Amino acid sequence: MRHEVRFSGYGGQGIILSAVILGRAAALYDGKHAVQTQVYGPEARGGASMGQVVIDDRPILYPEVADPDIYAIMSQQGFEKYGVRARPDAVMLLDTDLVRSRPGCRYYEIPATAEAKTVLGREIVANIVMIGALVTSTGIVSREAIERAVLDSVPKGTENLNMKALKRGFELGERVCNL
Amino acid sequence: MIAPDWLREDRLPHIYCTGCGNGTVINCTLAAVEEMGWKRDETVFVSGIGCSSRAPGYILTDSLHTTHGRALAFATGVKMARPEFNVVVFTGDGDLAAIGGNHFIHACRRNVDMTVVCMNNHIYGMTGGQGSPTTPPGAISTTTPYGMSEPAFDLAELAVAAGANYVARWTSYHVKELTKAITAGMRTPGFAFIEARTQCPTNYGRHNKLRTVPAMIEHIRSHAMLIEKRDRLVREGRPVPEDIFTIGELVRRNRPAMGVRR
Amino acid sequence: MSRVEFMQGNAACAEGALAAGCRFFGGYPITPSTEIAEAMARRLPKAGGVFISMEDELASIAAVIGAAWTGVRAMTATSGPGFSLMMENIGYAAMTETPCVIVNVQRGGPSTGQPTRAAQGDMLQCRFGSHGDYSIIALTPNSVQETFDLTAKAFDLADRFRVPTFLMTDEIVGHMRERVTIPDAVDITRSSPLAEGSLPFEAGDDGIPGFAPFGSGRAVHVTGLTHDERGYPDTTDPAAHDRLVRRLVAKVESARRAIADYEVTNPDAGTVFVTYGPPSRTVEQVMRDYPDDAVGHLRLRVVWPFPEFALHEFPNAETYIVPELNMGQVVREVERHVDQPVVPLGKIGGELHTPAELVRALEAHR
Numbered sequence: 001m002r003h004e005v006r007f008s009g010y011g012g013q014g015i016i017l018s019a020v021i022l023g024r025a026a027a028l029y030d031g032k033h034a035v036q037t038q039v040y041g042p043e044a045r046g047g048a049s050m051g052q053v054v055i056d057d058r059p060i061l062y063p064e065v066a067d068p069d070i071y072a073i074m075s076q077q078g079f080e081k082y083g084v085r086a087r088p089d090a091v092m093l094l095d096t097d098l099v100r101s102r103p104g105c106r107y108y109e110i111p112a113t114a115e116a117k118t119v120l121g122r123e124i125v126a127n128i129v130m131i132g133a134l135v136t137s138t139g140i141v142s143r144e145a146i147e148r149a150v151l152d153s154v155p156k157g158t159e160n161l162n163m164k165a166l167k168r169g170f171e172l173g174e175r176v177c178n179l
Numbered sequence: 180m181i182a183p184d185w186l187r188e189d190r191l192p193h194i195y196c197t198g199c200g201n202g203t204v205i206n207c208t209l210a211a212v213e214e215m216g217w218k219r220d221e222t223v224f225v226s227g228i229g230c231s232s233r234a235p236g237y238i239l240t241d242s243l244h245t246t247h248g249r250a251l252a253f254a255t256g257v258k259m260a261r262p263e264f265n266v267v268v269f270t271g272d273g274d275l276a277a278i279g280g281n282h283f284i285h286a287c288r289r290n291v292d293m294t295v296v297c298m299n300n301h302i303y304g305m306t307g308g309q310g311s312p313t314t315p316p317g318a319i320s321t322t323t324p325y326g327m328s329e330p331a332f333d334l335a336e337l338a339v340a341a342g343a344n345y346v347a348r349w350t351s352y353h354v355k356e357l358t359k360a361i362t363a364g365m366r367t368p369g370f371a372f373i374e375a376r377t378q379c380p381t382n383y384g385r386h387n388k389l390r391t392v393p394a395m396i397e398h399i400r401s402h403a404m405l406i407e408k409r410d411r412l413v414r415e416g417r418p419v420p421e422d423i424f425t426i427g428e429l430v431r432r433n434r435p436a437m438g439v440r441r
Numbered sequence: 442m443s444r445v446e447f448m449q450g451n452a453a454c455a456e457g458a459l460a461a462g463c464r465f466f467g468g469y470p471i472t473p474s475t476e477i478a479e480a481m482a483r484r485l486p487k488a489g490g491v492f493i494s495m496e497d498e499l500a501s502i503a504a505v506i507g508a509a510w511t512g513v514r515a516m517t518a519t520s521g522p523g524f525s526l527m528m529e530n531i532g533y534a535a536m537t538e539t540p541c542v543i544v545n546v547q548r549g550g551p552s553t554g555q556p557t558r559a560a561q562g563d564m565l566q567c568r569f570g571s572h573g574d575y576s577i578i579a580l581t582p583n584s585v586q587e588t589f590d591l592t593a594k595a596f597d598l599a600d601r602f603r604v605p606t607f608l609m610t611d612e613i614v615g616h617m618r619e620r621v622t623i624p625d626a627v628d629i630t631r632s633s634p635l636a637e638g639s640l641p642f643e644a645g646d647d648g649i650p651g652f653a654p655f656g657s658g659r660a661v662h663v664t665g666l667t668h669d670e671r672g673y674p675d676t677t678d679p680a681a682h683d684r685l686v687r688r689l690v691a692k693v694e695s696a697r698r699a700i701a702d703y704e705v706t707n708p709d710a711g712t713v714f715v716t717y718g719p720p721s722r723t724v725e726q727v728m729r730d731y732p733d734d735a736v737g738h739l740r741l742r743v744v745w746p747f748p749e750f751a752l753h754e755f756p757n758a759e760t761y762i763v764p765e766l767n768m769g770q771v772v773r774e775v776e777r778h779v780d781q782p783v784v785p786l787g788k789i790g791g792e793l794h795t796p797a798e799l800v801r802a803l804e805a806h807r
Contacts, residue, residue: 020618024447027620034447036618040557062726063617063719064793187662190673220658225507236662236674241655243510244664244674245503246533252500256507256515259491260465261656264511285496 002056003140004065007130008082009074009095011049014127016040018072019051021131021149022141026055029145035063048081055140070138072130074112076100093134093173095126108137108176115168125165128154132169137177143170185209185219187239194233198392200351200377204298205234207354207375208267211361215265222265225254227279230305230379231271231298248278251286251295258293258438265365266293272313273303276332280312287341290369290436296361297334297372300379308382315422319386335374339430344369346429351377352400353426360428369436376403376424443624450588450614451518453621454544455480457592458516460627463542464490465515467504469497469523472556473612474546477518498523502530502543509534509541510663512654514596518544521554524563525570531605532571533665535689538603538642538650540632542595545607546615547766549791558791559612561718561766565773567607568745574686576693578700579607579745581717585619591742593627598700600632603649604693609744611766613719613793635659642685643670648692694746701748703741710737711759712807714799715752715775717741720764723794727803730796736803744771749778760806762786764794782806 005022009015016038023036038051052065071092073083079099086092086105094102096111110133116126128150135146147166154162186209195201212222222240226232228247235242245253250268258266275283275297286295302320303309310323313334317326335348345367347360357375364371378384378395389395404419406427412419448456454477458466466481478494485492491508495501501517508515519527524545534541547563549555563570567579578598580591592608599606635641635651641661644650653659666674667682675681693700706728712735714724721740728736737755741748752761752775762784763772769785776783784806788794 020447023618027447028445034619036447037613038616042556060619061722061729062793062796063613063619063722064795066795187660189671219660220656223655236664239660241510241657241660242662243507244662244666245506246529246665249499249503249530252495252503253507255493255495255500256465256467256504256509257511257655258507259493259504260508260513260515261511264656281496282500285500 002054003070004052004054004068005070005072005140006050006052006065006068006082007072008048008050008078009098010077011043011047012045013049013074014124015049015074016051017153018127018131019053021146021153022134023053023055024152025141025145025149026053029148030141032057032141033060035060037063037065048075048077050078050082070134070140072134073099074126074130091138093130093137095130108133110172110176112169112172115172116165119168120161120165122161125162128162128165129169129172132166133173133176136170136173185212185239187237190237193237195230196381198378198380199230200300200375200379201230201234201298203351203354204296204357204375204377205237207358208269208296208361209238210358211365212267214362215365217265221263222267223257224267224269225257226250226269227274228305229271229274229303231269232274234269248274249282250274251279251282254293255286255289255291258291262292262438262440268293268295270295270297271304272297272299272301272334273311276312276334284337284341287338287343287370287372290342290344290434292368292370292436292439294361294364294371295373297374298377299334299374300377300383302379302383304379304382308386318383320383335372335429338372342434343372343430344434344436345371345431348374348376348424348426348429350399350403350426351375352396353403363428363431367431368439369434443622445620445622447618447620448585449476449616449618450582450585450610451476451546451616452480453585453589454518454592454608454610454615455484456623457589458542458596459484459488460589460623461514461593461596462629463514463516463596464488465505465508465513466490466492466517467495467501467508467515468517469495469501469519471520471523473548473615474518474520474544476615477544477546498526499530502527502534505541506530506534506537506539509539510655512656516542516544518546520546520548521550521563522552524566528566528570532573532575534605535571535575535577536665537663538689539605540599540603540652541605542592542599543605543607544592545609547609547611549789555791557612559719559766559793560789560791561609561611561770562789564609564744564765564767564770567609574690576690577605577607577745578602578693578743579609580702580742581609581744582614582742583719583721583740584614585617585621587742588614589621589623597630601630601649602693602696603632603652609718611718612791640670641672642668644688644692648688648695697746697748698750700743700746701751702743703739703748703751705737705739705751705754707734707737708754709734709757710755711735711757712803713737713739713755713758713761715739715741715761715763716765717744717771718766720766720794723796723799724764726796727799731800735807747774749774752779760784762802762806764788764799764802766793
């Protein structure tokens with residue numbers, strides 16, 4: 001089954017890295033196929049950033065994301081540019097405090113940035129919280145796969161912090177699903 | 180003065196005009212190579228386009244006669260890939276200072292270990308005598324029929340400012356000094372730049388009232404002033420004639436260099 | 442033990458080059474190719490190689506050619522504007538038979554165009570962009586794995602044929618990440634050495650002279666001027682020029698069957714897609730979603746020299762459809778070589794043809 005996952009937020013949040021981590025988890029640790037792509041402009045910080053992943057059990061031919069069924073949106077501008085046209089049967093995770101709008105599709109509010117700031121003490125891991133919530137709320141890849149992919153991708157010395165962030169995300173994702 | 184085994188005799192006669200200064204500069208360079216004791220199989224001559232750049236074609240080593248202005252970039256590739264090679268670049272004022280100006284300043288900045296000999300004849304000779312970035316103000320050429328109206332580049336000063344480890348300027352008249360300077364440049368690790376002011380009787384002298392070769396050489400000689408003399412005049416508050424150029428060693432230093440033989 | 446990675450096409454390009462023994466990279470940063478230079482800057486010094494950031498793309502290709510003449514495998518990578526700057530020295534590499542690899546991660550042009558969007562608009566420039574007659578080899582990957590494989594292969598082709606060889610990739614393949622298997626070692630074929638007693642530009646029946654890199658003791662004079670078999674300039678004799686340039690073209694064009702690399706799907710089909718690079722993936726998607734023996738696909742991994750004989754592997758072909766990310770470039774080759782109707786399906790703007798667009802084209806033209 002082909003899934004198309006889109007991450008969006010502002011430059012500097014680790015949006016594209018989130019897409020890379022998810023693709024890595026699927027392609028290297030879950031025995032699936034994945035293609036990760038991104039759209040980017042001249043801004044290195046700020047602006048609307050977008051990264052996406054196609055995940056499939058079969059080899060992926062057409063590599064572009066046309067109509068995502070899963071979204072993780074971490075800024076209002078990101079929502080307006082890359083989330084507002086989500087199809088009705090899509091699932092969207094929103095950073096509760098950074099996105100004011102709500103989509104027409106099913107959505108889960110994840111206070112990823114607030115949790116990262118207050119509970120974990122480092123806003124920079126907000127994207128990892130979001131990935132954790134994405135995994136448990138959608139089951140797009142396994143927990144083991146995403147853990148390994150996160151560990152592959154984060155700077156040395158930050159593994160514990162990132163694992164904590166991921167686990168916190170798992171909990172937030174489970175909680176919204178059970179509501 | 181040079182050993183014939185450095186010349187491709189099967190390529191003679193060469194293309195240079197009677198009275199051209201390039202042959203003198205090639206002789207001085209080969210004398211310096213001999214002085215250094217370099218082996219033919221470890222020495223590569225590189226050049227761009229123009230009269231000066233035909234020189235490697237007459238020398239019996241591996242040689243790269245490249246595109247206009249880019250000789251230093253090609254030479255950078257040769258030397259960085261094989262630092263054990265001795266790399267010598269022949270270039271001219273058009274090749275080096277006009278189309279190749281950017282490569283020139285960056286090669287000086289990188290200070291790649293090579294020796295660059297510029298035959299500065301103040302003219303695009305091969306294409307028939309057009310004004311170049313070193314054509315003196317007022318000089319007549321086919322593209323400056325009313326006299327050169329642009330200021331000229333001082334190539335040696337440019338090389339100093341851009342960071343070359345060795346910079347000297349002599350003329351085709353100062354054969355011994357020029358040979359010594361090229362040898363000193365070859366000895367200095369890093370980028371060595373030797374400007375040789377030289378005569379182009381056919382395409383420069385003819386249009387600028389220097390109709391004979393001796394007249395041209397005398398013109399160059401009489402306008403060359405030792406750096407030390409220029410400095411003394413300045414120190415003593417005496418006037419320095421505007422139409423002279425300095426000769427001598429401008430710099431010999433030890434900035435970090437690239438591509439030095441390990 | 443090979444390793445499996447999830448990496449970008451551009452990173453795989455660098456890995457392919459390193460695996461092939463590339464030990465010199467001269468380049469200049471330009472989107473969307475910069476990751477190749479960055480990877481080479483990280484990796485080459487540790488592999489005993491040289492990375493140098495040159496002052497512009499003219500200098501980059503010049504340094505690569507200089508390095509190649511010392512016998513080292515050398516590469517540069519760029520995109521549209523830088524590719525345009527390289528053209529004169531690409532002609533020099535062709536004229537001097539310098540083995541080297543040039544990667545163009547194509548973006549939207551002309552001029553500065555779309556730095557972060559994909560295109561295949563430099564395919565004719567790659568073939569014809571420098572002045573005069575010459576031939577080159579160009580490879581076109583459609584995946585990250587193929588970027589690795591074809592980059593490595595490009596070095597062999599460059600060496601075997603003594604010709605500048607191009608990896609004509611694009612922003613889509615360059616920036617996408619996929620799983621890639623990187624073998625511990627790849628097979629490497631180098632140039633034939635210059636035989637004792639042979640002149641440095643004297644070729645046998647295959648038109649390819651033996652190679653004596655600098656330091657071989659053969660005192661080779663390399664010039665971009667028309668030259669004889671000794672390498673000496675001979676610029677006025679019409680016969681010398683004719684002999685040299687015809688050989689430069691023929692050594693590549695006469696070997697197009699040996700160089701060719703393509704895939705044929707459904708050879709009995711009446712409607713045949715001809716693709717290279719990422720549009721091939723949309724065609725494959727359509728063929729998977731709507732299986733139909735009447736639709737065929739010729740996918741080229743080598744575009745230049747153009748393998749016209751591959752077009753005739755579809756004996757029942759009634760129509761050829763050529764989707765490319767330009768306004769119709771390689772389609773001209775197809776038109777030149779078949780009698781059937783040929784439909785150009787150019788798309789510009791930076792996005793790949795969608796499956797729906799190709800389905801519509803199929804409905805309109807079958």
